[in-house]
Amino acid sequence: MKKALLTLSALALCMAAGVATAKEYKELRFGVDPSYAPFESKAADGSLVGFDIDLGNAICAELKVKCKWVESDFDGMIPGLKANKFDGVISSMTVTPAREKAIDFSSELFSGPTAYVFKKGSGLSEDVASLKGKTVGYEQGTIQEAYAKAVLDKAGVKTQAYQNQDQVYSD
Structure with a gap:
């Protein structure tokens, strides 16, 4: 498996800030690399599908905000997040010490080899x-x-x- 842990930077931010702050958002922009099925990929009609997409949509539904998916190659996720191209990343990512210095991670959601x-x-x-x-x-x-x-x-x-x-x- 290419990536072992799922990052949910936006979820961590929303949870840390509380629901009241999260409701100020009308839209959450999530960075995603849709080349990693079954976590995130494109269906035949071009729509985004997979575990990460379902999870992000559930987060947005819970917060009553619109989800906007911003496609990016995986090596552009952290730079894109830091450049405010998106509010969070939902694209299976392993936590490493170097990455922890650059961005915040949610709790581990799954681990795979x-x-x-x-x-x-x-x-x-x-x-x-x-x-x-x-x-x-x-x-x-x-x-x-x-x-x-x-x-x-x-x-x-x-x-x-x-x-x-x-x-x-x-x-």
Whole structure:
């Protein structure tokens, strides 16, 4: 799984500020990277769907505000939040010390593993030594990028950065 924890910066802000302050908002703008099904993706009609979308819509319904979804590549989430392009991020994100210095996080909503994805019958394994000479892709701005640079590159594994998860899977 690409990202292990769900960030809900807007929810944390609303909870910290209280419902009275939250009611001053007429609209909450959430940053989302719609390339990470089943958490957030696009349906055939182009609408946003998934767990994160349902959660954000439920937050907005509870606060009686309109949800506005602002699509962004994952590596643009924190810069976009800091630049006020959106009020919060709902796009599964792992809490790291560096990220905690930049933004606030809600409580952990779920935890899941990170894993390699191989073609069936490829004979590849998760053993880093077995990947030497192969190419492993990752989405920019994720914890998998940090792992690729810290572990895979040093082990002689070729790594390839992609702007979003759809590109990782399509290559």
